[in-house]
Amino acid sequence: MIEALYMMGGLGLLVGVCLAAAxxxxxxxxxxxxxxxxxxxxGANCGGCGLPGCSANAEAIVAGRAAPNSCVAAGAETAxxxxxxxxxxxxxxxxxxxxPGCTFGVADADTKFVYNGMNDCRAAAMLSxxxxxxxxxxxxxxxxxxxxPFNAITMGEDGLPVVDEILCTGCGTCERVCPKHIINLxxxxxxxxxxxxxxxxxxxxxxxxxxxxxICEYIRQISLGDYHRAVQVIxxxxxxxxxxxxxxxxxxxxxxxxxYVDEPVAINFLKRYAADYEREQKExxxxxxxxxTGRKVAVAGGGVxxxxxxxFLARLGHEATVYxxxxxxxxxxxxxxxxxxxxxxxxxxDIDGVTEMGVIAETGKFLGKDITVSSLLEQGHEAVLLASGxxxxxxxxxxxxxxxxxxxxxxxxxDFMALSRQGAAMPELTADLVIxxxxxxxxxxxxxxxxxxxxxxxxVFRETSAELxxxxxxxxxxxxxxxxxxxxxxxxRLFGENNSLTxxxxxxxxxxxxxxxxxxxxxxxxxxxxxxxxxxSAEDERPTDGQAPAETVQQxxxxxxxxxxxxxxxxxxxxxxARGDVFTDYSxxxxxxxxxxxxxxxxxxxxxGISLELPDHVVAPGSPIQNVDSVEDVSTAARNVxxxxxxxxxxxxxxLEVGFDDAAARREAGRCLQCGLICYLHSxxxxxxxx
Numbered sequence: 124m125i126e127a128l129y130m131m132g133g134l135g136l137l138v139g140v141c142l143a144a145a146x147x148x149x150x151x152x153x154x155x156x157x158x159x160x161x162x163x164x165x166g167a168n169c170g171g172c173g174l175p176g177c178s179a180n181a182e183a184i185v186a187g188r189a190a191p192n193s194c195v196a197a198g199a200e201t202a203x204x205x206x207x208x209x210x211x212x213x214x215x216x217x218x219x220x221x222x223p224g225c226t227f228g229v230a231d232a233d234t235k236f237v238y239n240g241m242n243d244c245r246a247a248a249m250l251s252x253x254x255x256x257x258x259x260x261x262x263x264x265x266x267x268x269x270x271x272p273f274n275a276i277t278m279g280e281d282g283l284p285v286v287d288e289i290l291c292t293g294c295g296t297c298e299r300v301c302p303k304h305i306i307n308l309x310x311x312x313x314x315x316x317x318x319x320x321x322x323x324x325x326x327x328x329x330x331x332x333x334x335x336x337x338i339c340e341y342i343r344q345i346s347l348g349d350y351h352r353a354v355q356v357i358x359x360x361x362x363x364x365x366x367x368x369x370x371x372x373x374x375x376x377x378x379x380x381x382x383y384v385d386e387p388v389a390i391n392f393l394k395r396y397a398a399d400y401e402r403e404q405k406e407x408x409x410x411x412x413x414x415x416t417g418r419k420v421a422v423a424g425g426g427v428x429x430x431x432x433x434x435f436l437a438r439l440g441h442e443a444t445v446y447x448x449x450x451x452x453x454x455x456x457x458x459x460x461x462x463x464x465x466x467x468x469x470x471x472x473d474i475d476g477v478t479e480m481g482v483i484a485e486t487g488k489f490l491g492k493d494i495t496v497s498s499l500l501e502q503g504h505e506a507v508l509l510a511s512g513x514x515x516x517x518x519x520x521x522x523x524x525x526x527x528x529x530x531x532x533x534x535x536x537x538d539f540m541a542l543s544r545q546g547a548a549m550p551e552l553t554a555d556l557v558i559x560x561x562x563x564x565x566x567x568x569x570x571x572x573x574x575x576x577x578x579x580x581x582x583v584f585r586e587t588s589a590e591l592x593x594x595x596x597x598x599x600x601x602x603x604x605x606x607x608x609x610x611x612x613x614x615x616r617l618f619g620e621n622n623s624l625t626x627x628x629x630x631x632x633x634x635x636x637x638x639x640x641x642x643x644x645x646x647x648x649x650x651x652x653x654x655x656x657x658x659x660s661a662e663d664e665r666p667t668d669g670q671a672p673a674e675t676v677q678q679x680x681x682x683x684x685x686x687x688x689x690x691x692x693x694x695x696x697x698x699x700x701a702r703g704d705v706f707t708d709y710s711x712x713x714x715x716x717x718x719x720x721x722x723x724x725x726x727x728x729x730x731x732g733i734s735l736e737l738p739d740h741v742v743a744p745g746s747p748i749q750n751v752d753s754v755e756d757v758s759t760a761a762r763n764v765x766x767x768x769x770x771x772x773x774x775x776x777x778x779l780e781v782g783f784d785d786a787a788a789r790r791e792a793g794r795c796l797q798c799g800l801i802c803y804l805h806s807x808x809x810x811x812x813x814x
Contacts, residue, residue, distance in 0.1 A: 156208060157185050163204045165197050169272055172294065195292035217413045217440070219293025221267075221276065221286045222309035224324050226339075227802040228282030229263035232256065238264070248302035257801055258749055259324050261305045267297035276306075311413045314359060315435050316724045318691055319742040326798045327378040327750065328390060330742055333717040334360045338375055338390055339797050345393055346792035353397040354408040361716055362434040362480075363427065363473040365402060366456060368395025369465050369780070371713050380798055383754045386762040388795050389783075396788040402472050407479055413440035420726055421446060421499040423490040423529065424510035426454025427712045428654075430477050431719025432508055432726075437481040439727050444504075445482060448489035449520050454512055455708060458519040463779045491529035496657045497621045497680050506658050506726045509684075510719070513651035513707035526550065529652055530617065530684070532624030536561050536568055536648040543571045552577040553643035557627060559583050559614055560700060561648030562591050568646060569606045581607040581640065583614065585632065585698070613698025617645070617684040618660065630697050650707040653699045654718070655684040656726055687725035688735040690717070691743040749800045756805040763791040 161181035168176040172193045174183055183189035184205060192202035229235060234256050238247045244266040263282040275290035276297060284297070284306055297306045304322045319325050319335060328338045337356055344353035357364045371391045379387035401408050418441045422433045425447030433443040451457060452474050456465065478484055488494050490511065499507045511529055526538040534550065536558065556577040558565045562584075569580050584591060587610050588598065598608050615637070616628025627640045647653070660681040686704075689696050693703030700706065709715040728735055742748065766781040773779065783791065796803035 154185060157181050159208045160184050160205050163201055163208065164194055165201065169196050195294055217310050217312055219295070219308040219310050219313070220288050220291050221293070221295075221297050221306050223261070223284045223286065223306050225259070225261040225283055225303075225305045226324060226797065226799045227257075228261060228279070230280070230282040232260070232802075238262075245300065245302045257799070259303055259305070259322065259800055260802075262303065266300050267306050270296050270300040272296060311411045312439055312727075315439055315720065316727065318737055320738055321740045321742060321746055321748055323742070324799050325742060325748075326800075327380060328375040328798075330748075331374045331378040332360075333374070333711070333714040334720065335717065336360045336375075336394075339795060341397065342388065342390070342393055342792050342795040343797060345397060345788055346795070348789070350397050350400040351408055354401045355410055357394060357397060358408065358410040358476075360720065361713070362431055362477050363712065363716060364394055364398035365469050366465060366473050367713055367716070368392070368398050369469065369778075370460060370711075372711050380751070380754055380796055380803060381794060383752075384757045385759045389762055389765070389791050392763075392765050392783055393788060393791055396783045399782055402469075407476060409476075409480065410438065412438045412480070415442075416440040418442065418730060419444070419502075419504045420730075421504040421507045422510060423494075423507065424454070424512055425449075425452040425484065425486065426510070426512050426516060427456060427715040428512070428709065428719040428722070429454075429508070429510035430474065430482070431716045432510055432722040433482040433719075434477045434480055435720050435723035436726060439723065441727070443482050445484045446488040446490060446494055446499075447484065447486045448511075450486050452484055452486065454516055455519055456712060459515065463773055463777065466778060489529070491527065491531075495622050496531060496619070496682060496684075500657065500659060500680060500682060505730050506656055508722055508726055509652060509655045509657070510722065511652055513705065513709075515708040516651075527652075530624070530645075530655065531619050531622050532643055533617075533645045533647065533652070535650075535652070536564065536646050537650065539646050540564065540568055540571070543568070543575075550644075554578045555581075555641045556644040556646070557581045557583060557614075557640060557642040558646045559648060560585065563593065565648055566593070566597065566601060566608075569601060570604075572646075573604065573606065577644070579605070579607075581609065581642075583609050583612050583629070583640075585611065585613055585701070587611055613701065614645075615685065615698040617655070619682050619684075620679045632697065635697070647700070649700055651705070653704070654687055654722060656687060656722070656729055657682050657684045658729060659683075685729070685735075687718075687722040688737060690721065691737060691741045692745075694737045694741060694743070751801050751803075754796065754803055756807040757796065757803075758806045760790075760794050762794070763787045 161178055164177040164181060166177050172180045172189065172195060174180045174189070177194075180189060180193060184191060184193065191205040194201060241247050241250070242264055244262040244264045247262050247264060261283055263278070265278045265284070267284050268276045268278055272294065273290050273292055275287045275292070277285050277287075279285040293308055295308050298308055319330065326339050329335060332338065337359065341353040341356040344350070344356060354364060361367055368391055373391045375390050376387040379390065381388050416439070420436050420441050420443050422429045422436070422443060422445045425445045429445055430452060433445045436443040445452070453470055456470055457467070490496070490509065496507050509529060526534060526542060528534055528550070552572055552575055554577070556572055556579065558568055558572070558580070560583070561568065565582050565584070569582050572580050582601070588595065601608055611632045613630045613632050614627050615630050617624065618626040618628070624643055624645060625641070627642045627645065629638045629640050630636070660683040686699055688694070689701065689703060693701065696702050705718070709718065725735055763783065765783070767779055768777065768781060
């Protein structure tokens with residue numbers, strides 16, 4: 124008996140020693156911050172955050188992969204508690220809602236495929252390649268319905284998923300299980316930042332529109348008589364519907380599939396009709412807006428691009444202020460278009476819509492004179508967007524013959540050479556001067572700069588010497604005069620301190636290697652100052668000569684400037700004034716609106732540390748996209764002609780074009796084929812079946 128007790132005690136001691144050793148060997152450290160966050164979470168383990176349970180969400184929050192308010196089952200108090208644990212603040216969370224992106228379901232498809240024995244979209248896509256007609260079309264097997272943890276999705280009669288916006292939490296489960304990317308999370312911010320990709324069901328007219336308006340949808344709403352919703356759809360991408368409805372060059376109509384039957388749909392006249400309805404009702408229709416972020420952004424330039432950028436920044440939740448040099452907003456829309464084409468009250472109506480979105484406007488404020496980049500940043504603006512317009516805008520505001528410098532230390536070559544040749548007083552030139560572009564004129568300017576005091580002069584060209592057809596001997600003579608000439612080099616960033624330029628970020632266009640070029644003065648060979656976004660610099664990015672005392676560097680406001688991301692057609696281009704960039708004013712207001720949205724998206728992404736790079740499959744001219752070159756079973760229907768006033772009536776003022784009435788607008792909207800990638804409405808199908 125005693126031996127048994129000793130044996131049991133010995134075994135117990137041995138087990139205890141082993142367990143103690145194992146606890147040391149296999150000890151797993153758990154971050155107390157993760158434990159605190161997990162304790163604050165409700166413990167529902169619903170998966171609404173997109174992660175497998177609250178423990179995984181807590182780890183993601185502490186690692187920075189998820190936000191403190193990522194839990195869809197908890198309220199604002201929980202988010203604030205988690206933010207306190209993390210030592211951060213929480214901005215109001217904009218709700219994400221799942222949105223189907225296919226317009227024609229399986230029930231409406233001309234060619235139907237039966238996937239025998241399969242009831243999962245992923246299996247059908249993997250084994251059978253999915254729908255064999257449309258590469259993007261919904262398979263209709265309802266995998267998203269079964270995957271939704273909140274029962275927010277059902278399949279409609281047309282075979283497409285229907286989302287209950289009240290039940291949807293924006294968890295993204297449906298998005299993750301859809302093999303065709305048909306259903307995606309949507310929000311105001313996502314829609315503004317989004318560039319269309321080849322995964323999207325886009326229409327020919329939508330792809331041709333520089334602003335990317337969902338044309339089929341607003342025309343469908345007009346056909347249904349819901350003009351309020353039609354205006355809302357238009358303003359998702361265009362804050363100037365009444366203006367553009369009168370002056371747009373209508374590239375969308377060139378791509379309209381209706382031309383395969385008779386004539387393109389009068390897309391722009393229908394836009395004007397919806398916009399005029401809003402104005403006549405005297406009740407402003409506003410698109411959706413994200414919650415306020417508390418971030419301030421300044422926009423220098425009150426033309427179409429600047430106002431559009433401010434409009435989209437306001438919709439993103441930021442406090443946007445437009446600073447315009449002249450007495451009135453509108454830019455070339457106010458000064459360069461005849462009033463019988465664009466009456467001033469129409470322009471004012473659309474501009475008022477921008478300010479009613481929350482945009483603040485200050486006129487008579489010229490950047491570089493009345494206000495500066497550094498003063499705006501000092502006032503609490505997180506970013507400053509320069510959208511001052513091109514040469515046409517300068518002529519319109521009477522700036523011709525004057526030298527302007529909205530960017531510290533930066534001038535236009537055309538202004539500089541005009542002063543030089545007239546023998547007029549030149550701006551004070553410092554030791555480090557850079558001339559960007561200009562061909563032979565840049566070489567002449569370099570010598571003029573040397574003659575007026577510049578000691579170190581560098582000429583930077585994006586092109587090769589052969590492309591510019593410059594004389595090799597002339598280049599060598601310049602280099603002998605201590606004028607550095609660089610080819611195939613771009614400028615992609617500006618650096619400054621307070622109201623001074625200090626350096627330029629350069630990129631070798633062959634190797635893509637980057638560097639810093641010291642510069643106190645930059646002269647650019649273009650008809651405009653580039654579109655630039657100014658923000659405060661990070662300390663490790665500041666170009667310094669190492670001679671300034673540390674205290675001075677800390678007290679001075681350091682800034683940097685980059686250009687917005689390029690339009691999709693030129694997304695691989697690098698640097699200022701690259702191929703595809705605008706050198707003067709935009710050729711059409713609708714293009715300036717598109718540029719304004721891209722600039723606003725770029726500002727937002729820079730402030731939140733999001734990459735400006737576009738995906739490889741972004742839609743651009745030449746992208747391989749499914750399409751059709753003919754349509755079948757569509758009845759002919761004549762295009763409705765826009766009525767105009769008699770020439771004799773124009774002497775009394777007023778518009779040349781009268782506009783559609785309700786009956787004409789409905790008839791014209793009915794001509795729209797409601798296209799998808801390759802699908803469209805067939806008007807003759809039923810009559811053929813009956814016969």
